[in-house]
Amino acid sequence: MTKLGKPLTSQEIRRQRQQEAFTGREDHLDLFRRQLALAGDDPQRRFVLSIYGQGGVGKTTLLRQFRRVAGSERALIALTDHNERSVPETMARLAAELAESGGPSATLAFSPFTERHATYLKRRGELEADPDAPRGLAGFVGHAAVRLGAKALRNTVPGSDLALDLIEGPLAEQAGLWAEFVSRKLGNRDEVRLVLEPAAVLTPLFVNGLNELAAAQRVVLLFDTYENT
Incomplete structure (x- = not known):
């Protein structure tokens, strides 16, 4: 009352x-x-x-x-929350918010990341929509707990030296099919790695942009419900 x-x-x-x-x-x-x-x-x-x-x-x-x-x-601020379900999504939102609030210098700092992330989304979208894509992969690519690495030659994908650090359980076969499909469809080795290892490829670009920005002014990153990513 x-x-x-x-x-x-x-x-x-x-x-x-x-x-x-x-x-x-x-x-x-x-x-x-x-x-x-x-x-x-x-x-x-x-x-x-x-x-x-x-x-x-x-x-x-x-x-x-x-x-x-x-x-x-007067610090530059970016916030991410439960709407971002992966590391690439989280970095993309943070980079976009910092670029928007930081002006041309921030946009320039993150341009290598932004361009590479756009390529990742484009190629992944094309592959997921391809009629030749392995069946049963809906929702697998973005959310499955897989680790695709360029390490030893174990389980090497034909046509590339990308290897599958194998996952436990039923996701293993799907991951192998996806890796083989990506390698076969994309002739560019760098793009194959980008699609299979987006976090590994994009993280250094994001960190470089962040370091460049933070060298000139204070930057605050806020993570709400960060355990989701």
């Missing part, structure tokens, strides 16, 4: 609950502000801050507050 005795609206109730959930987090905000103010080589500087707690205690709300504080300090 309000002070006038009127029932609270659903929005007022939601705001009240969010505020109650956020109670006690002021120390976290102060810590975040202090960390932003420290030089990178300061012994007290922490580069990773982990927020934990049961669902509904205000972790997402605190991240939003972190974002507000970082923005007021």
